[in-house]
Amino acid sequence: MPPVLFHWRCSICWGLVALIILVTLSFWSLDMQLYRLFSVEAMQRMGSFVSELMQPNVSLDFLGKLAAAGFETIAMSFVGTLLAALAGIGLAFLAAQNQDLPLVITRFSRLFLNFLRSVPDLVWAAILIIASGLGPLAGTLALALHTAGVLGRLFAQAAENAPQHVYESLRLNGSSPVQCFVYATLPSILPQLMSYTLYRWENNIRAAAVLGVVGAGGLGQMLAFHMSLFQMNETSSILLTMIFLVMLVDLLSYVIRRALSR
Amino acid sequence: MRVEAPAMRDPAWIGRVFWGLAVLVVLLPSLVAVEFKPWMLFEPENLRVTAGFVMDFFPPEVNSEFLFLILRESWTTIAIATAGMALAMLFAVPFALAASSALSISSLTGPMNPAGLVIRQLIRWFLIVLRSVPELIWALIFVRVVGLGPAAGVLAIAVTYTGMLGKIYGEILESGDTQASRALLIGGGSRLQAFFYGLLPQNATELSSYTVYRWECAIRSSAVLGFVGAGGLGQQMDASMKMFNGGEVATILIVLMVLVAIADLMSAFIRKAIQ
Amino acid sequence: MNIGLKSLEVRHPASAPTSPSAIDKLDLQIKAGEHLAVIGPSGAGKTTLLQALAVGLRPSSGQISVGNQDPWSLNSSLLKQLRSTIFYAPQIPPLPPRQRVITALSSAKLAELSFIDSLVNLVLPKFTQQAYEALCAFDLGEKLWLRVDRLSGGERQRVGLAKALMSSARLWLIDEPLSALDPKRSQQAIEALVSEADQRGVTLVATLHQVAVARQMFPRIVGLRDGTLQFDLAREQVSDETLKSLYADFEHELEEREPIVGDQDLNYSVSKAVIACR
Numbered sequence: 165m166p167p168v169l170f171h172w173r174c175s176i177c178w179g180l181v182a183l184i185i186l187v188t189l190s191f192w193s194l195d196m197q198l199y200r201l202f203s204v205e206a207m208q209r210m211g212s213f214v215s216e217l218m219q220p221n222v223s224l225d226f227l228g229k230l231a232a233a234g235f236e237t238i239a240m241s242f243v244g245t246l247l248a249a250l251a252g253i254g255l256a257f258l259a260a261q262n263q264d265l266p267l268v269i270t271r272f273s274r275l276f277l278n279f280l281r282s283v284p285d286l287v288w289a290a291i292l293i294i295a296s297g298l299g300p301l302a303g304t305l306a307l308a309l310h311t312a313g314v315l316g317r318l319f320a321q322a323a324e325n326a327p328q329h330v331y332e333s334l335r336l337n338g339s340s341p342v343q344c345f346v347y348a349t350l351p352s353i354l355p356q357l358m359s360y361t362l363y364r365w366e367n368n369i370r371a372a373a374v375l376g377v378v379g380a381g382g383l384g385q386m387l388a389f390h391m392s393l394f395q396m397n398e399t400s401s402i403l404l405t406m407i408f409l410v411m412l413v414d415l416l417s418y419v420i421r422r423a424l425s426r
Numbered sequence: 427m428r429v430e431a432p433a434m435r436d437p438a439w440i441g442r443v444f445w446g447l448a449v450l451v452v453l454l455p456s457l458v459a460v461e462f463k464p465w466m467l468f469e470p471e472n473l474r475v476t477a478g479f480v481m482d483f484f485p486p487e488v489n490s491e492f493l494f495l496i497l498r499e500s501w502t503t504i505a506i507a508t509a510g511m512a513l514a515m516l517f518a519v520p521f522a523l524a525a526s527s528a529l530s531i532s533s534l535t536g537p538m539n540p541a542g543l544v545i546r547q548l549i550r551w552f553l554i555v556l557r558s559v560p561e562l563i564w565a566l567i568f569v570r571v572v573g574l575g576p577a578a579g580v581l582a583i584a585v586t587y588t589g590m591l592g593k594i595y596g597e598i599l600e601s602g603d604t605q606a607s608r609a610l611l612i613g614g615g616s617r618l619q620a621f622f623y624g625l626l627p628q629n630a631t632e633l634s635s636y637t638v639y640r641w642e643c644a645i646r647s648s649a650v651l652g653f654v655g656a657g658g659l660g661q662q663m664d665a666s667m668k669m670f671n672g673g674e675v676a677t678i679l680i681v682l683m684v685l686v687a688i689a690d691l692m693s694a695f696i697r698k699a700i701q
Numbered sequence: 702m703n704i705g706l707k708s709l710e711v712r713h714p715a716s717a718p719t720s721p722s723a724i725d726k727l728d729l730q731i732k733a734g735e736h737l738a739v740i741g742p743s744g745a746g747k748t749t750l751l752q753a754l755a756v757g758l759r760p761s762s763g764q765i766s767v768g769n770q771d772p773w774s775l776n777s778s779l780l781k782q783l784r785s786t787i788f789y790a791p792q793i794p795p796l797p798p799r800q801r802v803i804t805a806l807s808s809a810k811l812a813e814l815s816f817i818d819s820l821v822n823l824v825l826p827k828f829t830q831q832a833y834e835a836l837c838a839f840d841l842g843e844k845l846w847l848r849v850d851r852l853s854g855g856e857r858q859r860v861g862l863a864k865a866l867m868s869s870a871r872l873w874l875i876d877e878p879l880s881a882l883d884p885k886r887s888q889q890a891i892e893a894l895v896s897e898a899d900q901r902g903v904t905l906v907a908t909l910h911q912v913a914v915a916r917q918m919f920p921r922i923v924g925l926r927d928g929t930l931q932f933d934l935a936r937e938q939v940s941d942e943t944l945k946s947l948y949a950d951f952e953h954e955l956e957e958r959e960p961i962v963g964d965q966d967l968n969y970s971v972s973k974a975v976i977a978c979r
Contacts, residue, residue, distance in 0.1 A: 175699070187512045190505035194576045194657075210571055239456035246453075282683040284650045286562075286660075290667055295476040296467050300460045305467075333795035336757050337868065338785030338812035343819050347808045351797035374562040378653060381461075391566055403559060410558040434829050437846050438801070442824070 216396030220404055229386070230405050237382035238409055240300050241365060241372040244307030249361040251312040256319030257345045262328065264341045277320070280313025289375045303380025307368050318360045322353040358424055362417040369413040373406045383409075482672020486680060496662065496681050503658035503685070506576050506651070507644035510583025515637065517588045522595035525549040528604045528625060529617045550596075556589030565651045579656030583644055594636055602629040635697045642693040649682055659685075702768040702786065702871045702904055704731040704754060709763035711746075711753045722761065723749040725928040731904060733871070736895060738919035739908045742951035745925040747908040748792065751874045754906060755789035756780070767872070785812030788870035792877040794861030798850035802841075802860055805849055806832040809867035828867065835866035838893045840886075854881045859890055866897055873898060875907040879914065887911065891918050912944060912955060 257263055259273035288306035296302050323345075330348040339347070376384020383406055390398040466472060523529055525546050532539035538546075561582045568578035607624025611617070626633075652660020659678055666674035711724040723746045731737060739747050752758040753765065756772040765772065772783055788809070796805045807828045811819055821827070829845070836842050839859040844852060852860065858881045865873050878894060879887040895918050898905040909915045915922055915936075922939050924931040924947045931947050932939075948955045 179696075179699075186508055190508040190512070194502070194505050194509060194580065206571055213567070213571070236459045239459040242452070243456050243460050243462065278687070279683070282686045283679065284646060284682075286650045286653055287663065287679070287682075290653070290664075291479075294479050294667075296472055301462060301464070301466065304460045304462065305464070329791070329793065330795040330797050332757075333789065333791055334808055334811060336755050336784060336789050337787070337809065337870070338781050338783075339808070340781070340811075340816070342816060343811045343814070346819065346823070347800075347804070347811060348795075348797060351800045354799065370558075370560045374560040377562055377566070387563065387566070391570070394570075403563065406560070406563070407555065407558045411554075434833070436803075436826055436829075 213396055217400040217403075219397055220401040221397040222401065226398065226401060230383075230401060233376075233381075233383045233386050233402075234405050234409055236300050237372045237376070237384070237406075238369060238413065240304045240307060240375070240380075240382055241369040241413065244304045244372065245311055245361060245365045245368050247304075247308040248311035248315050248364070249357070251308070252315035252319045252361075253350070253357070255312065255316035256323050257342065259316060259320040260323040260349075262324050262331075263345055263349070264335065274317075274320075277313045277316045280309055281317065282313075283310065285310040285371050286375060286378060289380045290378050293379050298379040298381070300381030303372060303375040303382065303384075306375060306380065307371060311364055311368060315357075315360060315364060319353070319357055322356045322360075323349050326352045355424065359421060362421050366410075366414050366417050369410055373409065479670075479672055482670070483676035485673060486676035487671070487673035488677065492674065492677065496659070496678060499657075499659045499662050500681060500685055502576060503648050503652070503660075504645060506579045506656070506658055507583060507641065507648040510580045510648065511587060511637070511641050511644050513580065513584035514587035514591050517584070518591035518595055521549055521553060521588065521592040522599065523617070523621060525553065525592065526596040526599045528599045528602075528607060529611070529620060531611055531617070534608060534612055550593070553589045553592040556585055557593065558589075559586070561586045561647050561651060562654060565654050565656045569655045574655040574657075576657035578654075579648055579651040579658065582651055582656065583648060586647075587640060587644060591637070591640060595633060598629050598632050598636065599625050602632070631700055634700050638693050638696050638700075642689045645689045646686060649685070702733050703766075704729070704768075704872070704904065705764070705766040706730075706753075707764040709753065709765055710761050711749055711758050712761045713749070714758070721928065723928050724753060724760075726763070727928075727930055729923065729930065729933070731906065733904055734902045735921060736898060736905045736919050737907075737921045737923060738915035739906065739923045739925060740910070740912055740915050740947070741925035741931070742948050742954050744927070746928040747925055748876055749928075750925065751789065751876050751906065751908060754872075755787055755874050756784060757789065781812070785868075786870050787872045787874065788865050788868045789874045790861050790865060790876060790878070792880060794857045796849040796857055796860060799848060801846060801848050802836070802844050802852070803829065803832050803846060805860065806835060806864055806867050809864040810869075813869065831867060832863075835863040836860070838866060838897060839863050839890055855883070855886060858882060859886070862890060862894055865894070870903065872904045873906070875905070877908055877910065879909065879911055887914065895919075910954060 255273055255277055258265065258269055259277055261270055263270075285306050288309050289303050292302035292306050296305070326349050330352070331344050334344045334348050335341075373383050376382040376386070377388045379385060383402055387399060387402045387406075390402065467476070527533060527538065527546065530538050530542055530546075532542050564585050565578050565582035568581045572578055572581070602625065604625070606628060607620040610620040610624045615623075648656075649659045652658040652662065653664045655661060659682055663675060663678045663682075666678060706727050706729040709724055709727040709729075710722050712722045716723070727750070739750060741747055749758065753760060754767070756765075756767060759773060768783065768786065770783070772780060775783060803826045804823060807822055807826060810828060814822065818827075826832075833842055833845055836845055839862060841856060841859055841863065844856065844860070849857060849860070858878070862875065862878055865875070873894075875894065879891060882890055891914055894907075895905065907919070916939060920936055921934070922936055923933050924939075924943070926947055932943060934943070944955060945952075
């Protein structure tokens with residue numbers, strides 16, 4: 165009934181074998197001592213964590229701090245994403261291959277975009293903290309830099325896949341490449357760009373919540389602080405606020421995308 | 427004689443002004459909350475520290491002992507991601523099957539029965555909660571429970587990705603062609619049979635493709651989780667940064683970029699091969 | 702502006718080296734201010750000819766001179782200047798669907814605008830009056846503020862023609878200006894186009910399938926077939942036999958519709974269109 169399980173010619177079979185080897189090697193080399201997860205000590209600790217997590221601190225005073233940190237976090241994600249989208253449009257023009265710019269500019273821009281997006285936002289945040297001190301500015305700029313790389317690449321792809329008809333016509337009539345980008349390419353890809361940006365905002369609210377852990381302000385910084393003091397009641401409130409913010413941004417993004425596509 | 431048009435003023439003007447003001451109303455307080463003073467980066471004191479830090483990057487640290495360490499940590503990063511994904515798939519598949527309406531027997535002959543609806547919705551919400559808490563937070567929690575080291579990273583990735591994979595697998599199964607599996611269910615087959623012989627073959631390509639894409643993301647995440655003590659390149663980078671060793675940080679950054687690029691290429695290659 | 706083509710050979714960019722050229726050994730001289738209609742069956746090379754004249758397709762052999770210079774030997778900034786004096790309207794009007802008509806029309810003026818000005822124009826349209834007058838010439842005045850995708854195919858084609866009136870080009874190359882228009886609108890559009898070209902003294906070259914309109918509106922007719930010039934005659938000399946042999950095997954494309962308004966007084970037609978805007 166089931167066909168022969170393994171055939172030496174079949175490349176998918178080799179692929180699966182390689183996969184199994186990879187997974188086994190991973191587990192084996194990590195020496196994770198997962199049994200520690202099930203030790204009495206660990207179970208006790210988990211137990212006390214869970215019980216404390218079930219009782220979030222909802223005192224008015226703390227709620228006030230949560231609101232301020234929450235607003236800071238969502239502002240970070242908003243400003244960071246906005247800056248990234250604006251920069252992304254400019255970078256997309258420089259990096260897209262069909263915008264009649266010298267190859268050297270296109271190649272270099274692509275490399276620059278790859279650089280921006282390969283460095284994780286947390287690493288950018290750690291670097292920027294050195295450059296501008298602790299606080300949400302480092303987090304915002306870190307998000308902006310990383311997201312500019314991501315969006316710039318997506319935007320450039322969108323520009324390259326856009327229909328060229330109008331663009332070529334404007335070029336033939338003597339307009340400069342940047343004018344043609346603004347008058348021909350952008351109008352046809354704008355809905356896509358907005359969609360990418362909104363999706364990225366959903367991602368960035370999670371990222372913004374987390375960047376604070378290395379000192380970039382917002383809920384993350386609060387979380388790291390209270391966790392280091394093992395104050396799980398406060399930690400629980402902060403986690404709930406994070407989940408709430410994430411759902412809020414997901415909802416806003418969905419609503420805006422629906423409104424725009426009408 | 428040319429005539430003056432009835433409406434020579436741009437009718438879109440009012441709408442634009444309104445939305446422009448709306449954006450400002452949201453933007454300005456945000457800029458304040460974020461302490462948006464980018465000129466701070468260029469203050470002489472900060473500039474000096476930054477310049478010193480950046481100059482420290484050159485030359486990157488390339489002595490063989492360090493390079494060997496980094497190579498090992500890179501493998502650790504990949505291993506964490508792979509192990510985490512494997513665990514995530516293990517849990518995500520049953521959840522996806524349970525949450526997917528593609529295997530609902532009651533909906534074959536009319537609307538889904540209410541118990542089925544409720545259970546499926548609860549599972550979906552559970553997956554959403556798993557997804558909404560960022561990995562780093564899970565990593566922080568697990569570090570407290572199982573101690574520093576790669577185990578915390580693997581568990582963090584496993585938990586978050588169970589949520590992500592569970593949701594997307596469920597969506598892929600639902601949006602694919604459900605005819606074969608429904609035929610099996612109607613004919614009296616069990617749900618497992620319907621999955622293995624109906625849904626899985628139909629959607630195998632898309633499922634694998636998405637999994638490979640997520641594996642690539644997991645590598646990126648795992649590199650970062652190290653910052654909170656979950657092992658791998660991130661932990662090493664945190665250590666080097668704390669010692670202000672710019673050369674080591676530079677090397678790790680380069681290796682990280684190369685790793686991400688390789689994972690990117692492999693992922694694209696594998697996904698093409700699957701098609 | 703003067704145009705000269707000598708022994709011009711143009712190949713399609715994607716064609717195989719052994720396939721026949723789209724334009725083969727074409728000789729053509731056009732004097733500044735002339736109005737010229739290019740006719741011929743499908744595949745004759747009419748669009749290719751316009752693209753070559755618009756300095757969009759590089760000839761594989763032969764010479765082309767536009768405005769008394771060889772355009773392909775110019776450096777990029779001089780070439781850009783030359784391009785700004787040529788207006789090429791492809792058969793499918795180049796209008797981004799989500800753009801408003803006012804912006805689409807003002808894009809004809811981009812070559813004269815600085816970068817900042819072109820950006821400002823997106824938010825604060827600068828050429829409202831001129832755009833409105835251009836639209837009125839084609840009976841579309843009320844569409845000024847609408848989005849392009851709210852217009853019908855025929856309306857879009859006419860907006861594409863109105864773009865010509867916005868630019869300061871000295872050479873208009875119009876590819877099939879009437880393909881989406883009904884006979885009445887065709888007549889009004891071609892009359893507006895020719896009269897505006899006349900008033901401004903621009904050189905007008907249009908490809909047409911509507912042979913009757915060509916004979917009525919253009920003093921000089923050029924016939925193409927399979928990429929070669931079949932005839933180059935004044936309209937009085939174009940007889941029915943000439944047309945029949947040009948369109949041999951393609952008789953179904955020979956549209957012999959009589960023009961609706963047999964009015965030779967072009968100024969009257971144009972002012973009629975303007976009055977319709979009130």
